[in-house]
Amino acid sequence: MRSRLNSLFDALLPVIATLAALGVGAVMLLVLGANPLEAYGALWVGAFGSTNAFAETLVKATPLLLVALGICISFRGDVINIGGEGQMIVGAILATSVGLTFTGLPGWLVIAMAMLAGFIGGGIWGGIPGVLKAYFNVNEILSTVMMNAIAVQFMNFMLRGPMIDPSQAELASKIPQTARLLEPFRLLRWAPTRLHLGALIAVVLAILVYILLWRTTLGYRIRAVGQNPNASRYAGIDVKRHVVLALLLSGAFAGLAGMIQVYGVNYRMITDGSASGFTGSAGFNGIVAALFGQLHPIWSIPASVLFGALLVGANSMQRMVQIPSALVTALNGLVVVFVVSSEIWRRRRQRRRLAAAKEEDVPPKPDPDTPGKTKVRA
Amino acid sequence: MPEANILPSGKARIDSLEMRGVTKRFPGVLANDRVDFDVKSGEVHALLGENGAGKSTLMKILYGLYHPDEGEILLNGKPVTISSPNDSIHLGIGMIHQHFMLVQTLTVAENVALGLPSSRGLLTDLDRVSKRIIELADIYGLKIDPSAYIWQLSVGQQQRVEIIKALYRGAALLILDEPTAVLTPQEVDELFTIMNQMVKDGHALIFISHKLHEVVEISHRVSVLRDGRKIGTRPTSETTKQDLANWMVGREVGFAPNRGVVERGEVRLKLEAVSCGSDRGTPGLRAVSLDVQAGEILGIAGVSGNGQRELAEAVTGLRKVTEGKVTLEGENVTNLLPVELTERMLSYVPEERMRDGMIRNFSVAENMILREHHKMPFSRSGFLNLGEIARHSAELITKFQVKTPSQETLAKNLSGGNIQKVVIARELSRKPRVILAAQPTRGLDIGATEYVRQQLIEQRNAGTAILLISEDLDEILSLSDRIAVIYEGQIMDIVPREEATPAKLGLLMAGVKDESASVVTT
Numbered sequence: 001m002r003s004r005l006n007s008l009f010d011a012l013l014p015v016i017a018t019l020a021a022l023g024v025g026a027v028m029l030l031v032l033g034a035n036p037l038e039a040y041g042a043l044w045v046g047a048f049g050s051t052n053a054f055a056e057t058l059v060k061a062t063p064l065l066l067v068a069l070g071i072c073i074s075f076r077g078d079v080i081n082i083g084g085e086g087q088m089i090v091g092a093i094l095a096t097s098v099g100l101t102f103t104g105l106p107g108w109l110v111i112a113m114a115m116l117a118g119f120i121g122g123g124i125w126g127g128i129p130g131v132l133k134a135y136f137n138v139n140e141i142l143s144t145v146m147m148n149a150i151a152v153q154f155m156n157f158m159l160r161g162p163m164i165d166p167s168q169a170e171l172a173s174k175i176p177q178t179a180r181l182l183e184p185f186r187l188l189r190w191a192p193t194r195l196h197l198g199a200l201i202a203v204v205l206a207i208l209v210y211i212l213l214w215r216t217t218l219g220y221r222i223r224a225v226g227q228n229p230n231a232s233r234y235a236g237i238d239v240k241r242h243v244v245l246a247l248l249l250s251g252a253f254a255g256l257a258g259m260i261q262v263y264g265v266n267y268r269m270i271t272d273g274s275a276s277g278f279t280g281s282a283g284f285n286g287i288v289a290a291l292f293g294q295l296h297p298i299w300s301i302p303a304s305v306l307f308g309a310l311l312v313g314a315n316s317m318q319r320m321v322q323i324p325s326a327l328v329t330a331l332n333g334l335v336v337v338f339v340v341s342s343e344i345w346r347r348r349r350q351r352r353r354l355a356a357a358k359e360e361d362v363p364p365k366p367d368p369d370t371p372g373k374t375k376v377r378a
Numbered sequence: 379m380p381e382a383n384i385l386p387s388g389k390a391r392i393d394s395l396e397m398r399g400v401t402k403r404f405p406g407v408l409a410n411d412r413v414d415f416d417v418k419s420g421e422v423h424a425l426l427g428e429n430g431a432g433k434s435t436l437m438k439i440l441y442g443l444y445h446p447d448e449g450e451i452l453l454n455g456k457p458v459t460i461s462s463p464n465d466s467i468h469l470g471i472g473m474i475h476q477h478f479m480l481v482q483t484l485t486v487a488e489n490v491a492l493g494l495p496s497s498r499g500l501l502t503d504l505d506r507v508s509k510r511i512i513e514l515a516d517i518y519g520l521k522i523d524p525s526a527y528i529w530q531l532s533v534g535q536q537q538r539v540e541i542i543k544a545l546y547r548g549a550a551l552l553i554l555d556e557p558t559a560v561l562t563p564q565e566v567d568e569l570f571t572i573m574n575q576m577v578k579d580g581h582a583l584i585f586i587s588h589k590l591h592e593v594v595e596i597s598h599r600v601s602v603l604r605d606g607r608k609i610g611t612r613p614t615s616e617t618t619k620q621d622l623a624n625w626m627v628g629r630e631v632g633f634a635p636n637r638g639v640v641e642r643g644e645v646r647l648k649l650e651a652v653s654c655g656s657d658r659g660t661p662g663l664r665a666v667s668l669d670v671q672a673g674e675i676l677g678i679a680g681v682s683g684n685g686q687r688e689l690a691e692a693v694t695g696l697r698k699v700t701e702g703k704v705t706l707e708g709e710n711v712t713n714l715l716p717v718e719l720t721e722r723m724l725s726y727v728p729e730e731r732m733r734d735g736m737i738r739n740f741s742v743a744e745n746m747i748l749r750e751h752h753k754m755p756f757s758r759s760g761f762l763n764l765g766e767i768a769r770h771s772a773e774l775i776t777k778f779q780v781k782t783p784s785q786e787t788l789a790k791n792l793s794g795g796n797i798q799k800v801v802i803a804r805e806l807s808r809k810p811r812v813i814l815a816a817q818p819t820r821g822l823d824i825g826a827t828e829y830v831r832q833q834l835i836e837q838r839n840a841g842t843a844i845l846l847i848s849e850d851l852d853e854i855l856s857l858s859d860r861i862a863v864i865y866e867g868q869i870m871d872i873v874p875r876e877e878a879t880p881a882k883l884g885l886l887m888a889g890v891k892d893e894s895a896s897v898v899t900t
Contacts, residue, residue: 214762215761215762215764216760216761216762217751217752217757217760217761217762218760220744220751220762221751221752223740224737224740224748227737227738227739227740228733228736228737228738230730230733230734231733231734231735231736231737231748232737233696233716234694234696234716234726234728234734234735235716235720235748235749235751236715236716236717236718236720236749237717238717
């Protein structure tokens with residue numbers, strides 16, 4: 001009975017943490033002189049209040065989910081991928097150039113090719129830090145972040161130069177953007193909303209990633225390497241190769257998120273000079289969604305929807321109750337902090353419960369958690 | 379003795395400590411059930427019991443890490459409350475943990491001073507600490523250099539630092555939690571000398587172990603716990619090893635596994651002048667030559683850190699062989715990858731089973747296929763065959779008597795003995811041609827030890843070649859057909875079972891070739 005209550009509590013913990021974060025946010029709203037109930041009402045209506053609002057939420061959730069799927073793979077393999085932003089950008093650049101180059105091919109083929117290009121682009125961008133980590137012992141947190149910076153500059157260069165919209169090139173304004181994709185290359189939309197086929201693709205991929213992780217030899221190996229590289233090595237698994245693969249796949253899914261943004265939402269790439277100008281920070285928020293979903297591809301679906309809702313709802317909240325936009329960002333941050341902390345707390349609680357239950361049953365030999373191995377955790 | 383009631387360390391003696399009716403419940407488990415236990419000044423009271431019997435819980439209660447649900451603790455006849463290790467240290471109770479609580483990159487003095495206020499306020503007082511360490515070391519015959527770094531010390535020396543640490547903090551009663559598990563026979567002797575000295579000076583010692591001969595040798599009284607209950611307390615002189623073992627397990631225990639007579643077959647594993655490095659950059663193995671035949675167990679005896687690990691790693695492809703040749707069933711396998719050796723049916727029971735043999739957060743079933751996960755029938759064109767995996771692990775769980783709630787249980791939730799059973803099941807069920815077993819029973823309780831040894835013997839009887847690396851001389855003597863002694867990376871000698879005596883092996887393990895010869899130098 002008690003254990004059932006415990007597991008119910010554990011399952012609801014992210015929700016409780018979210019509510020607690022909103023509670024703290026309410027205090028901040030009060031300080032700013034806004035009515036929290038009104039503000040949160042606006043948030044709710046903005047995210048779920050109408051078909052269109054909900055569709056917008058799903059549109060925002062789609063890239064989050066795709067990035068989150070990659071994060072599930074890499075974090076399960078004990079590599080921390082902070083490079084989702086850069087991987088999205090590079091995937092999008094490759095995918096966009098496919099769409100702008102093969103204008104004579106049928107739509108479905110170009111879309112398929114673009115998906116592949118996005119996958120490859122992100123894969124390369126993730127694979128490079130993977131190789132650096134596996135073979136040169138370069139910390140992947142640093143390298144993936146730095147790869148983000150490179151990707152942004154690469155995007156700015158491409159969009160101002162080689163890939164610039166020909167019509168812009170002739171104008172004095174020279175807005176750094178590509179030409180628009182042809183009509184047949186755009187992902188199917190559920191008119192009149194902006195909800196597009198990409199959302200469905202992301203859900204299908206979530207199921208595929210679940211299968212990859214728990215039903216295939218590759219997934220078994222990635223998880224084994226992530227959990228215990230020593231035992232994996234003893235068992236004959238090539239640890240380095242699987243570190244590279246975990247980061248490469250992780251990047252590939254982010255790259256796909258970049259492709260989906262172009263083909264499903266904007267139909268072109270445009271830059272304001274920053275990474276988030278294109279990605280909407282999905283490369284980072286996807287990490288949070290994945291953690292919120294307990295690094296499980298299926299649970300990442302509702303997690304992504306929740307964060308999509310926060311993004312969309314916060315915008316409408318800002319419009320309706322006139323609060324500074326910084327507060328919206330802060331609110332997102334609060335949710336992240338609360339959820340991640342609650343997860344850490346849950347694990348500790350669980351460990352204590354387990355330890356208590358099997359006390360005396362612990363093996364007397366060295367505790368493999370402690371030896372001087374440096375385990376990096378974001 | 380200088381003064382009555384005062385220890386040489388200058389602290390007050392603990393004349394008696396008594397735990398009365400101590401009960402501790404964990405969800406679903408009664409870890410201690412009305413346990414009475416007492417220890418007096420000037421005695422070693424051994425606490426025996428299998429893993430899970432409740433020894434650690436009882437001691438953690440005494441040390442203030444747990445609070446008992448019922449029962450009381452009396453110190454010198456007066457009830458005391460111990461709610462944290464701080465309290466127990468204050469009362470003069472010290473504990474030497476199995477895993478040393480030392481900072482490797484600090485010196486002995488720094489480790490001893492760690493967490494204590496300095497006598498100079500904000501400035502360190504390491505010189506005073508060092509002086510005091512030397513004083514204490516003199517009194518108790520503990521040779522230790524306060525300025526040495528922990529990483530430079532052997533395991534036995536590190537343990538001495540732990541003892542000094544406890545004495546420095548004024549321990550009059552010392553709990554030693556399986557202190558010999560990590561020591562060489564020589565280091566055990568030294569520890570016992572120290573313990574005897576402490577007892578003579580009026581300390582009270584609680585000694586936890588499952589090694590019966592040690593209990594018989596060092597303790598004055600012995601208490602046995604089983605399933606959380608105390609079975610009894612007796613003067614050690616009135617018991618025998620066999621009595622104690624039966625008491626502990628609750629049934630008759632056979633010490634020596636039944637070794638059938640087996641015709642030895644062809645040479646399966648051969649090492650010719652194999653050399654390799656070690657992690658410290660010094661030579662690990664130096665021109666080691668040996669062979670293991672089908673149907674025999676070749677035991678590698680030696681003091682810890684004399685090349686055993688390097689030998690295991692060189693044979694299993696985890697360490698680069700710099701010179702020499704390794705042959706597996708006639709094929710040169712020098713420096714092949716671990717996976718290639720696995721495919722040639724070499725099985726490996728690693729020394730650090732939790733680090734190298736197991737994935738803690740994988741289920742029992744997933745761990746059972748760790749070596750063969752990529753092969754038929756467990757994997758088909760890249761997809762795991764979950765049905766087959768479940769069937770296979772269910773079969774192994776039954777066959778190897780793994781106690782687990784289910785095959786979906788995470789490995790980390792099993793006891794040490796059962797974890798080793800999973801490793802043994804996985805490695806032995808592959809029908810290996812050669813098995814390398816490193817410290818296969820280290821840290822296991824009697825029941826599990828008996829089981830693992832029996833399994834190895836059965837494999838030998840079935841004609842498998844087994845290389846057994848163990849620092850437990852009893853194990854080597856009871857299992858091996860031939861015994862090779864390793865010292866500083868060299869094989870000192872290979873002795874047939876019939877000619878092997880502990881005395882003879884002990885000399886070889888210390889680097890003495892024969893009684894007349896001098897110690898082998900590098």
